Amino acid sequence: MEATQKAGFKAGLAAAAEAVVAAKDVLTKADQAIGDGDHGLGMARGFRAFAEALAKQEGGDAAASLQAGGRALMMSSGGASGAIFGTFFQAAGKALPPGDLPEPAALAAAFATGLQAVRDRGKAKAGDKTMIDAAEPAIAALAAGPQDLALALTGMARAARSGMDATRDMVATTGKARALGERSLGHPDPGAMTFTLWCEALAARMG
Amino acid sequence: MVIKKAINDPENLVREIAEGVVFAAHGRVRLLEDLPVLVRTAIEPGKVGIVVGGGSGHEPMYQGLIGPGYADAVACGNMFAAPTPDVILAATHAADQGKGVLYLQANYAGDNMNYEIAAELAADDGIVTRTVRTGEDVSMAPELGRRGLAGSFFTLKLAGAICGTGADLDQAADLAQRVADNLRSLSVAFSPGSLPDTGEKTFEIAEDEIEVGMGVHGEKGVATLKMAKADPLTDLMIDKLAGDYPLAAGDRVALLVNDMGATTLMELYVVTRRAHQRLAEKGITVVDTWIGPYCTTQEMAGFSLTLLRLDAEMEALLARPAANESFLRP
Known part of the structure; x- marks a missing residue:
């Protein structure tokens, strides 16, 4: 029973990656509204590579999964989103202690490290209408959540979604959407949407 | 479609x-x-x-x-x-x-x-x-x-x-x-391009409207105007470019009139003609001109104007021979 559970996080990451791949058209539509419409394609390519890297990985170490998946994503997705999400997972994986099933607090700390790497790389901050606006409250919820990983991830996913919803009221100041200024209002940020769908699928699979 | x-x-x-x-x-x-x-x-x-x-x-x-x-x-x-x-x-x-x-x-x-x-x-x-x-x-x-x-x-x-x-x-x-x-560019789009992977248009635009400030990826522009004739449109663009530096009488520039993908060379010549006239009115010398598709976005119709304000070293370098292996042959 314990072995099944231990393999669970890697399976959760795989399911989350597949969920983003499956959301390609939804993400494309979201990006057409404020960007150039290729976010879904890039993310589908990147998360497919993420899932393939997991399939090749021996064992189920969560840190290794995040690093291998993040590297595969970064080297296949392209664009800003590939660099951002690749950086996030790679840096999070490097920060996570070894083990198949991370503690929620350790996972939150690792994700926080990943998010800081994203801030450093992309020079964006909360409120700029990026994936940070979903990831920041999501990681905070994970850190403050229950000890049970599945429950904590559910709280994380919920916080990600409300963070994503809040991006509708934000004016883009970074990325291709920044040229639109106030015309970006009313649309959620596609990167925040990707992060949210990823969290929701991870939580659902772990639950 | x-x-x-x-x-x-x-x-x-x-x-x-x-x-x-x-x-x-x-x-x-x-x-x-x-x-x-x-x-x-x-x-x-x-x-x-x-x-x-x-x-x-x-x-x-x-x-x-x-x-x-x-x-x-x-x-x-x-x-x-x-x-x-x-x-x-x-x-x-x-x-x-x-x-x-x-x-x-x-x-x-x-x-x-x-x-x-x-x-x-x-x-x-x-x-x-x-x-x-x-x-x-x-x-x-x-x-x-x-x-x-x-x-x-x-x-x-x-x-x-x-x-x-x-x-x-x-x-x-x-x-x-x-x-x-020392570069300044401005684009105008008449009709959208599409993403080859999906065949879908990157934006929508009304029949009688044009989009000023379009990005090369087909991102929406920053302002939508009614379609205009070539001369007033070119004047508007040149004035915005020259005013941005701002350029002064006596400045020397290189000009690039770029087809965004589906605009005819015929139109580019008409625009080039007016761009030269407008710059001359400002006392600005166009040292050399490049016309054609240089940076395109699929079948997007429209064009962009680029000015490069030159100094003596840049002007000398601009005249050095170069060869594109597959696009422009000398």
Whole structure:
């Protein structure tokens, strides 16, 4: 029973990656509204590579999964989103202690490290209408959540979604959407949407 | 409605574009086996290498801008998406002649980050790089960090020219930065392009309207105007470009009239005529003019105007011979 559970996080990451791949058209539509419409394609390519890297990985170490998946994503997705999400997972994986099933607090700390790497790389901050606006409250919820990983991830996913919803009221100041200024209002940020769908699928699979 | 295009499986599109360049270059350009990187077959030894590359779908930028006096290697991204760090790194190794490598990229978040990661990886491999970003779209406030349009052509052309004189990496990068600082562009779109992978249009526009300040990826512009005749439209654009520096009487510029993909050369000549007239009225001398498709967005109709304010060194470099291996032949 314990072995099944231990393999669970890697399976959760795989399911989350597949969920983003499956959301390609939804993400494309979201990006057409404020960007150039290729976010879904890039993310589908990147998360497919993420899932393939997991399939090749021996064992189920969560840190290794995040690093291998993040590297595969970064080297296949392209664009800003590939660099951002690749950086996030790679840096999070490097920060996570070894083990198949991370503690929620350790996972939150690792994700926080990943998010800081994203801030450093992309020079964006909360409120700029990026994936940070979903990831920041999501990681905070994970850190403050229950000890049970599945429950904590559910709280994380919920916080990600409300963070994503809040991006509708934000004016883009970074990325291709920044040229639109106030015309970006009313649309959620596609990167925040990707992060949210990823969290929701991870939580659902772990639950 | 899906746009008709002479393509095969979109999955293979980036590779097939690069293969076409190789065939068209008749032995002067090769394609790496495992990654979408175009490389000159006979890079002059001891030369500073120049690597360019961004999202594909904007041909001839950058796949067609390879050759003596232009890029030594091109890192090809997927459609409209910056190349990944491993692709840029492979281009870096291929272009490096031991004197360092100059990255010339358009100012987009994706390109910035992927080139930054590639530069870190290149440093790990012992290759010194410098990066110059071109961002010259006057439809955006400078503090936003302007995005790059067709002006990247001039950054590359002049960097290619100075590298041909035996300049070192810092000299080449400083010159390229000066070029980037003296570039201004503005675009206008009449009808949208589409993403080749999906066949879907990148934006919608009314029959009688035009979009000013359109990005090269088909992002929506910053203002929608009613369609206008060529002369008032050109005047509006030239005034905005010249006013942005601002240019003064006696200044000397190079002019690029760029087709966004589906605009006729006929229209470009009409626009070129008026651009010259308007600049002359301001006492500005156009030293040389480039007309045609340089940075396109599929079948987007519209054009962009780019001015490069010249100094004596830039003007001399602009006149140096160069050869595109597959796009423009001298």
